[in-house]
Amino acid sequence: MTASQVHRIAPCSGCAIELEAGDELVVMDPMGQQVSDLTAFAREDLAEYLSSGRSIDYAAKLWLTSGDTLYSNRSRPMFTIVDDTCGRHDFTLTPCSKEMFEKLYGEAEGRPGCEGNLASALAPYGIGRDRIPVAFNIFMNVTFDPQSGAVAVLPPLSKAGDHIRLRAEMPLVVAMTACSAGQSNNFSYKPIDFRIERAAAG
Amino acid sequence: MTASQVHRIAPCSGCAIELEAGDELVVMDPMGQQVSDLTAFAREDLAEYLSSGRSIDYAAKLWLTSGDTLYSNRSRPMFTIVDDTCGRHDFTLTPCSKEMFEKLYGEAEGRPGCEGNLASALAPYGIGRDRIPVAFNIFMNVTFDPQSGAVAVLPPLSKAGDHIRLRAEMPLVVAMTACSAGQSNNFSYKPIDFRIERAAAG
Numbered sequence: 001m002t003a004s005q006v007h008r009i010a011p012c013s014g015c016a017i018e019l020e021a022g023d024e025l026v027v028m029d030p031m032g033q034q035v036s037d038l039t040a041f042a043r044e045d046l047a048e049y050l051s052s053g054r055s056i057d058y059a060a061k062l063w064l065t066s067g068d069t070l071y072s073n074r075s076r077p078m079f080t081i082v083d084d085t086c087g088r089h090d091f092t093l094t095p096c097s098k099e100m101f102e103k104l105y106g107e108a109e110g111r112p113g114c115e116g117n118l119a120s121a122l123a124p125y126g127i128g129r130d131r132i133p134v135a136f137n138i139f140m141n142v143t144f145d146p147q148s149g150a151v152a153v154l155p156p157l158s159k160a161g162d163h164i165r166l167r168a169e170m171p172l173v174v175a176m177t178a179c180s181a182g183q184s185n186n187f188s189y190k191p192i193d194f195r196i197e198r199a200a201a202g
Numbered sequence: 203m204t205a206s207q208v209h210r211i212a213p214c215s216g217c218a219i220e221l222e223a224g225d226e227l228v229v230m231d232p233m234g235q236q237v238s239d240l241t242a243f244a245r246e247d248l249a250e251y252l253s254s255g256r257s258i259d260y261a262a263k264l265w266l267t268s269g270d271t272l273y274s275n276r277s278r279p280m281f282t283i284v285d286d287t288c289g290r291h292d293f294t295l296t297p298c299s300k301e302m303f304e305k306l307y308g309e310a311e312g313r314p315g316c317e318g319n320l321a322s323a324l325a326p327y328g329i330g331r332d333r334i335p336v337a338f339n340i341f342m343n344v345t346f347d348p349q350s351g352a353v354a355v356l357p358p359l360s361k362a363g364d365h366i367r368l369r370a371e372m373p374l375v376v377a378m379t380a381c382s383a384g385q386s387n388n389f390s391y392k393p394i395d396f397r398i399e400r401a402a403a404g
Contacts, residue, residue: 052255053296053336056353058305062294063351073332075301092264092294094255099277103260130275134255134336146348149265151258 004195009036011189014117014177016125018043019168022199024082027138027176027192032160034190035179037095037114037135040070040078043171046125048072050079052091052134062144063088070136070166078172083165086158090140092151095132096181105182114177121175138164138176140184155186206397211238213391216319216379218327220245221370224401226284229340229378229394234362236392237381239297239316239337242272242280245373248327250274252281254293254336264346265290272338272368280374285367288360292342294353297334298383307384316379323377340366340378342386357388 006028009015014037019025027036042048054071056062064070065087070079094100095118101110112120119129139158144151168174178192179185208230211217216239221227229238244250256273258264266272267289272281296302297320303312314322321331341360346353370376380394381387 047332049332051296051336053294054302057295057302060353061351062346062353073296073334075299075305092255093259094253094275097277100256100259103277130249130251132275134253144264144346144348146346149263151262151264 004197006193006195009176009178009192009194011178011191012111012180014114014121014175016121016173016175017196019172019174019196020199021168021170023168024197025166025168025174025194026163026197027166027194028161028163029139029156029158030160030193031190032158032162033156033186033188034158034192035140035156035184036138036176036192037118037179038138038174038176039118039132039135040172040174041125041127042072043173046127046173048074048076049131049133050136052136056091062091064091077169079166079168081164082167086139086162086164088139088141088157089164090137090142092134092142093137095135095177096179096184111180113180117177117180118175122173125173153183206399208395208397211378211380211394211396213380213393214313214382216316216323216377218323218375218377219398221374221376221398222401223370223372225370226399227368227370227376227396228365228399229368229396230363230365231341231358231360232362232395233392234360234364235358235388235390236360236394237342237358237386238340238378238394239320239381240340240376240378241320241334241337242374242376243327243329244274245375248329248375250276250278251333251335252338258293264293266293279371281368281371283366284369288341288364288366290341290343290359291366292339292344294336294344295339297337297379298381298386313382315382319379319382320377324375327375355385
């Protein structure tokens with residue numbers, strides 16, 4: 001691994017990066033209680049994408065953490081979670097969006113949200129808003145009532161400095177955000193930091 | 203509403219139908235304990251599809267039933283659940299697939315599964331396997347441990363004759379199956395029945 005620079009995703013924004021197989025992406029919550037929605041596409045064929053449903057099915061659990069694999073819709077490993085100091089992430093909800101802000105938050109003109117920010121970051125790859133799937137919502141704390149199935153979005157369990165380390169298992173385009181939804185981050189719209197540790201010296 | 207014919211989906215197969223806004227689709231479990239994976243696309247623009255993440259977010263619950271709305275990725279209502287005699291369906295797992303049968307069931311050469319059967323049914327619309335999202339898995343009984351997040355696929359709660367009635371809220375292409383996964387249907391690979399009640403006399 002080579003030394004790596006820390007990049008900051010400004011509050012309520014997103015970015016896209018490229019990874020090679022073996023590269024490690026470390027996503028960090030610099031101040032605590034912030035969420036990063038992450039999605040990924042196979043660079044060899046952008047029709048292959050990170051699949052919540054496949055990943056949950058193969059792990060046989062909703063909440064993935066160290067040692068678990070994130071799968072594509074084609075059932076191929078995209079990431080391995082190598083390390084995770086938080087331990088709670090969501091993989092059931094779509095990224096916040098303009099329409100979601102209008103419906104759930106009563107905003108007259110919704111902000112782009114993570115969906116819009118992911119789509120903007122992925123626009124150079126020709127990936128539009130319709131192709132943003134259920135994301136891997138890092139640090140997002142969603143609970144379920146086992147009797148009623150009621151969903152609650154609670155403040156993240158992440159503390160300042162918590163991180164999750166993901167190893168790319170194939171060449172990937174990855175997009176991620178600093179989340180724009182108040183309920184997800186305890187109304188504390190903060191940045192997200194990340195760094196990339198390249199498998200090959202660059 | 204006009205009188206309607208009952209159609210049968212043979213075990214381990216799928217089909218596609220078209221609905222107009224206002225049409226009602228009644229999906230029935232004729233023998234009990236069988237699952238039907240259902241997905242849908244907007245006929246006006248097939249890039250708009252039934253979204254688990256949006257539907258769960260807006261309903262604030264995992265398990266949707268009478269009175270709930272199924273939303274598209276564009277946050278528009280696709281279906282309203284008008285009636286539901288079973289009350290338990292899943293909206294978290296991707297349809298069973300060739301690769302899933304190989305990974306989870308140890309089949310040397312996996313069967314097409316619901317994913318392949320949905321894709322075959324949707325092939326005339328140019329919708330391939332990569333575009334089959336997390337489906338609305340009618341009668342599928344998936345539970346979650348609230349502490350660990352562990353997922354269990356249990357025998358369906360549906361009894362012979364149970365049904366769910368879905369009203370189309372826009373013109374739709376709908377694909378559905380009689381599920382091929384043993385764990386989903388208590389290893390009882392059975393058919394699924396449906397009928398369409400047209401809003402306009404045909």
